[in-house]
Amino acid sequence: MxxxxxxxxxxxxxxxxxxxxxxxxxxxxxxxxxxxxxxxxxxxxxxxxxNSVARSLRQKKTKTIGVIVANILHDFSTQVVRAIEDYCHACGFTVIICNADDQPDKERHYIDMLRAKQVDGLIVFPTNANSELFQGLVKENYPLVFIDRFIEGVRVNNVLFDNKKAMSLAVQTLRGKGYERIGLVTASLEGAITPRQERRDGFMAAMEEQGLPIHDEYIQSSNIDQIKDVLADMLQSTERPEAIIAGNDRVLQEVLKTMKQNDIDVPKEIGLLTIDDVTFAEFYNPAITAIAQPTYEMGRKAAELLLEEIDGTKGSKKQTYRFEPSLQLRHSC
Amino acid sequence: MxxxxxxxxxxxxxxxxxxxxxxxxxxxxxxxxxxxxxxxxxxxxxxxxxNSVARSLRQKKTKTIGVIVANILHDFSTQVVRAIEDYCHACGFTVIICNADDQPDKERHYIDMLRAKQVDGLIVFPTNANSELFQGLVKENYPLVFIDRFIEGVRVNNVLFDNKKAMSLAVQTLRGKGYERIGLVTASLEGAITPRQERRDGFMAAMEEQGLPIHDEYIQSSNIDQIKDVLADMLQSTERPEAIIAGNDRVLQEVLKTMKQNDIDVPKEIGLLTIDDVTFAEFYNPAITAIAQPTYEMGRKAAELLLEEIDGTKGSKKQTYRFEPSLQLRHSC
DNA sequence: CTGAAAGCGCTTACAG
DNA sequence: CTGAAAGCGCTTACAG
CATH class of the missing domain: 1.10.260.40 (lambda repressor-like DNA-binding domains)
Known part of the structure; x- marks a missing residue:
């Protein structure tokens, strides 16, 4: 002992x-x-x-970074985290993951805790309610990278999906298959969360570009647990959409449940396309067409940017990196 | 700054x-x-x-624990980790997750690293190749809990699924549905990994109990990436099994892929039951019957046991806790 | 009710 | 080529 x-x-x-x-x-x-x-x-x-605690105290660096995930229930988050860990471990860094659970005060709490632990930097999927706090970190030159979401006015490196392009690809794909009345279901828009916002805006723009009519009733955003109801209503309407886009993996699950409960045949009765590829997409019946994010690359990039910032080697010009969507064409539309 | x-x-x-x-x-x-x-x-x-680093150095405790997962690709692991984190955070402990990726040397590496970081204790899904190392920790009275798997002769608290009971429940369920020629597919048995071993043994015992014939060709264990081939062979055999049990979530994925590729209708042509409940089981077509592990309870128990050991309040009698399976009856058999 | 001093286990100029 | 000393930021007996 x-x-x-x-x-x-x-x-x-x-x-x-x-x-x-x-x-x-x-x-x-x-x-x-x-x-x-x-x-x-x-x-x-x-x-x-x-004893690396003693070493850390003396050297004032811990070779540890913190990652604060807005909501770990998304496959996207899990995969990004995996990529971050791989890269960091390879560079001799440890990573501490925290799940803010979409609650700004949890986020704040974890930031405090991680800083008390003297982590060398932070990668965060920000909740958009702590911008003064983040501003403070930036002012201190504290190494910080945002991923998946960004906050207006906080000057850090941002690693983002090209949501606009993704939606354009989605609409084009459906259009190419002959669908015209297209619906979009996303999680709640409250809190101005980047991907949801951008996907919705991108959807509108893409529909317009393709000269397709936009039906407000086909565009729904609500809390995950209310999606089933919202969707059921939409499907019962006299003229229902011919195809639906699920805004992310969690939404997709709810959509699939609803389809099953209401005994709706995909793709015969309605086409389906999802943003975010999921494990089961490939072997689901029917196999689900998805627009995938390059999760691994995004996680790795975020880690690279953070470690560079920690090293202090690179200059400190902050940028926004947009990652390309890729279409996984399968059989749900 | x-x-x-x-x-x-x-x-x-x-x-x-x-x-x-x-x-x-x-x-x-x-x-x-x-x-x-x-x-x-x-x-x-x-x-x-x-500065909690200074505090940790002085107090010789870090309020941090390490979790070493054998393979993070299992949903089971992710869920258990979540439960551990929830409990630990509520108790003011931070957790550092490491993924050994089924490689004993990675496991060893992470143990060293975590100890250098002076974590107060460890929860591990052990790979079964570092038993001397673990013995050493036990001898030092280092707080340590095993979960999912155990190692013969290492005296620690073990948190395990009741695999025997699970298999008995599985076989009974299938039997009740009229299936008699039942197959079992598990991941590789190499490395004597507790759950696979116990599930296989439990399967045999249950079949015998139920007076069902055991066909060796129906009992297959192989690496995940070879399962499709193995299974395809099994399905092509003149008298193929009437129902199949997937030994865990990763195996299930391969089974579903194979069914889809070979255009086999579940449950019409073959019944299917899986160990481990998965997100998509409920809304898959057909909905998949599963024997679930109480993942959340197991993770929480492991965390409780470890924190008790760290507190040093409770006596140090080590026990093995077995958790009950629960049947989620759906439509795949 | 509060302070001076020692010490946790390292690293890092600096001296020789 | 190697050692003595100071110090990282705390906590904790102990004294008063």
Missing amino acids: KKVTMADVSRQAGVSKSTVSQYLNGRFNYMSSETKDRIQRSIEELGYSP | KKVTMADVSRQAGVSKSTVSQYLNGRFNYMSSETKDRIQRSIEELGYSP
């Missing part, structure tokens, strides 16, 4: 702590190989392993 | 660091309310927030 420390090693090896520290950090410019051997042997004999 | 420290606060408030520290830790037994006010005001004015 007794922890062995550097002092123990130095005593055992008959050298000073400084020397052990140099050895550990690979600074053996002029270290005699005899000394090295002695230290190495002592380390092994004692089973020493360095 | 300049960090404000406790010394700054004490100077501003005109008291000693000790007093500030007492204040922060809520030990104001005899502190004058005037002093308290002064300190509080200084903290706000300076925007002070305590």
Whole structure:
């Protein structure tokens, strides 16, 4: 149970702590190989392993970053997080994930906690209600990257999906299949959440571009747990849409449940296309046509940008990176 | 950018660091309310927030635990992790997740790293190849809990699914539906991974109990990426099984792909039941009958056990906790 | 009711 | 080529 420390090693090896520290950090410019051997042997004999808390305190860096996810229930988030972890681990960084659960005060709480833990930087899917807090971090030059969403006026690197292009691709695809009355279902628009907002706007623009009529009743946004009702209404209307776009993976689930409950045949009775590719899309009956985000690339990019900022090597010009949608054409439309 | 420290606060408030520290830790037994006010005001004015790295070094505890998941690709793992995080956050603990990716050396690496970071304890889904390492931790009295899998001879608290009962329930259910030639597909049995092993054994036992014939060709275990082939063979055989049990969520995906590719109608041509409930089970066509693990309860239990061990309140008798399966009867069999 | 001092386990100029 | 010393930002007996 007794922890062995550097002092123990130095005593055992008959050298000073400084020397052990140099050895550990690979600074053996002029270290005699005899000394090295002695230290190495002592380390092994004692089973020493360095205490990185002490190291962090001294060096004022923890080689740890924090990730605050707005809502971990999205497959998108999970995949992005995976990419971030892969990249960071490869670079010797640890990552701490926190789930804000779409609650601004949880987000705030986690930011405080992570900063107290002295994490070297933060990647966040922001909730859009703590902009002063983020402004403060920016002013301090605290390494910070936004992903999936951004906040107007907060100057950080943003890693975003090209939602406009995605919607244009979606509408074009459906149009190409002969659908004209197209509906869109997204999660609640409250809180001005970037992707939902942009997808809705992008949808409008794309419909117009394609010269398709926009029916307000076909464009619905509501809380996840109310989507089934909203959708059922839409499907019962006298002239229902010929095809529907699900705004994200969570919405898709609700759409599929509704279709099943109401015994609606996809694609015979109604076409379906979703934003976000999901595991089961490929083997669902019918296989679901999806517009995929390059989740892995996006996560990796966010991690790269953050670690660069932490290194302080690159200049600090902040940018917004938009990632391209890709169409996975299957059988639901 | 300049960090404000406790010394700054004490100077501003005109008291000693000790007093500030007492204040922060809520030990104001005899502190004058005037002093308290002064300190509080200084903290706000300076925007002070305590450095938990320093605190951790001093107190020799980090209020952080590590979780090492064997393979994060299982929904089960993700859900368990979520439960662990919820419980730990509620108790003021941070959690660091690492994915061993089924590789014992990654597991070893993460254990070292987490210990260097001085985490207060570990919850692990062990790979079964580092038993000496774990033995070492146990000998040191290092707080450690296993979940999902266990290792023979390592005396820790184990949180496990009752796989035997699950298989018995599975076989019974199928039997009740009139199926007699039942197959089982699991992921590779290499590495003696607890749930697979136990599910297979449990399957055998249950079949025998039910007086059903065991056909060796119907019992297959292989790497995830070979399951499709194995299964296709099984389905092509002259007398194919009437129903199939998928050993876990990843296997289920492969089974569904194969069914789809070979145009096999579930449940008309073959019955299907899976271990592990998955998001899409409910709205898949057909809805999939599943035997669910109480993932949330299991994660929570593991977290509780670990935090108790860290507190050192409870005695240290180690136990194995088995969690009950529950049947989600749907339409795939 | 409050403060001075030691110490947690490292790293890092600096001296020799 | 190696060591003594200071210090990172806290907490905690202990003294008064």
